[in-house]
Amino acid sequence: MSLLDALRYRSQALFKRAKFGRDAAAELEHHLELETIEQRRLHGSGARERAHRAVGNVTFILEERRAAAGMAPFYTLTQDLRYGLTVLGRRPAFAGATIVTMAVGIAAVATAFAIVDSVFLRPLPVPERPRLVRIFFQRPGGGARRRGLDAVRVLRSGAPALDEIVAHESRNVLQVGVGDRLIEQHGAFVSANYWRTLGIQPRIGRFFTAAEDSVLDRDPVAVVSSSFWDAELQRDPHVLGRRIRIGGREFVIIGVAPFGFDGIAVGEMPNDVWVPPSMARVGRLNCIGSPRCPVGDALGRLAPGASLQALRTQLRTVEPRLSAAAFPDDSVRHVTAEPAAGLSVAERADYVGLSRLLSAIASVILLIACANLSGLLVARGTARQREMAVRISLGASRIRLIRQLLTESLILAAIGGVVGAFASLWTTRGLMGFFVTDDEGFRHFFNLEVNARIVGLPLLVAGVSTLLFGIVAAFTSSRIEPADVLKTSRSGAGVQGVRIGSMLVSAQVALAILLLTAATLLMRSAASLMHAQQFNADRVAVLRWRPDLAGLEEARFEPALHQIVERLQALPEIESVAYRRCCNLVWSADPHGNAHVGLSATDTAAIADAQFVSPRFFSTLKVQTLAGREFTDGDREGTERVSIVNLPLARKLWGASIGPASIVGRALQIGSAETQVVGVVPDYQPRGAFTAAVPVVYEPYWQTVAGSDGDTRFAIRVRGDVTHDISLLMKTTGAVEPTVVTTEAMSMSSQIGARYVQLRLGEAVLAAAAGIALLLSAIAAQV
């Protein structure tokens, strides 16, 4: 027999177990018939019985034969599984409770792991993922700092461990015009080797070439995403060669990216348009082409056989050259590389707290589930002591009993594992759904596809729990003296089990109460943040008007802005209109502040956040001025410079005991400008209980127009329903200057909700965890 025959024999034995059984039985039957004939010849009557005696125990022969064929383990496993399912079917309460407990524990761990995996570990969803690395200047605090295309050029000559280096700027808001429609899209400026490095092919057309990225502003070619092609171009079959406007300039579409490809900035906004960096000025990246322009990230691909360690060594040797290419001074920054996995280094910081919270909650739930599982298995062991005693008395070996009990645990673990794995897919998507839309209304994308790790972990946890609890329970249950157990009354044998069970239930209830307390505290904190703030977000719509994306000059956007405000105020639906330059309406752009302020020109040591706000800004938000007035239409360029301070800044500059009224009229130096304080407002910016107040100085929107790019955010208080009026507001702003896109339209309440997503999420997760913990405790108490 050849090796092939031997393999065939084994595979037949393994996979054709039913046929094996039938053949063996038929062969024995044939043997029995021939033996009967022989016995009849020798003895006449009673031949069949004699033949049976001569052949012996047919079941035993078949089992021996299975053992000889190497099938015994499969056969006994099948027997054990069948028996296990029957036993569990007879105890549905126990089986159900155990499966629910395991599923909950596994789902909690798997969800926490899936999110940690998605944020920190998961490679980019592209074919070349194993070899891709991110290269960045390390900040002292652990963050990343990107320093532009010049540094990428240095890398191309100084890091032979990389066979490709891509320069990309993947986080750009672009104003895209399709026909007569204007939309805001996220675009990326990427070097021509981007696609080749990632290992992806166009769905239609082609990607741009190195020649098309060689001369500044020369080649307006664009690749669009499949979703853009679907949603904005209605799957136009003649998409290639079609023209779209980006930042006011016409581009030719040369290709469509593959379906599902959203770019490489995972955790951020999906890219819909890709353009060569030489065209980056349409995205207001005006320094492109000049030395040390801090625009562009570097993504490298390791050469075949090259290691990350080798790359890091090479990076250390080119560090001085990279620093010189990227920074204006002569100090040397540390450059590092890490696998291109999870979110970008800059984004991760936002998710560290969430990951820790989820891991902590998952650990507590797992602890409760483990306590529950131990309790259930102790209860089962106690209930089945008599059964085990009877089986041992009838000759069953301890190993056989242990194997049977382990099989039962395995069945529970397998069902619990599968249910837990499915539940974790649902909870992971649900949790990440909190982050899909940010406080500016932008969609974010996460790589949540199911991978081997995500499926494997729940099964591993299930396996480990089986080992931990199943083996211990099996050994304990089988290590009994049958005579003692059979003689002892049931209740006597169960006393110890009941005692352990109640201890475990008490522990679970304690943990559940702990979770419940934490959830309540977090809810109160969130409620105070949402409702006790010193401004009123109800019936306020927010909009962002972006003349900067359209490249509109100051001479054009200023009258347009006035016209928008006039038209909005003329609408009967509108109660009041306010606006602020650049940033979010009620938060500081930079928590550390961006302006030097002080009491005189020689004393500007204090740092504050400078915000340029419109007349009626505070009354629109219903922020009570503590003293003085707010800005009026009279605070314009050419009039006396005025300012408003918030209470934290006032206390910082003039001392904690000063009254707001006495500050009004005082001089305040903001950078090189001397202003007069005309009002004091409270610290109304929403913040967590442990976040310090930000000192803020407000300046009139129209007093220092120079330097503004026109990017403006509106807060519009309406008389009726915000969601109902938003389209009217957008139509009104859009009608004034049709080339400028109006975006980020939403109610201020939803914006605040999105801003505190982690708090809301923490609150939801803790409340759910407390509920689950109570449910598990209830199960444990009942079973």
Place this chain on the structure above:
Amino acid sequence: MARRDAQKMPKSEVLKGTLDLLVLQTLTLQRMHGYAIMQHIKGLTDDALTIEPGSLYPTLERLQKRGWVTAHWETSPTGRDARYYDITAAGRRQLGEEREQFDRAIWAIGRVLGRV
């Protein structure tokens, strides 16, 4: 006398380690089904060696697993379907080795007993 002594001998001792040898040797004569193998050995040894089905069939299974015999279903001369076993080339080589080992063992035992 010799026959009676042989019958008194504990069968398992006689067969220990030699069942493979006996079955393989039997199959060199012709292909046979299990019952025929058993009857052949029993008849040839005047009932001195009786192989129980409980030993024979697991042995046939083991020999198949090792590739020394093959099995297939065929209609027997009595018109019944029977499973016939054939020795393979590997089985013949194995038989040669086992015969040599057996001969050496018999010679060695004979020397100990002073008969050689």
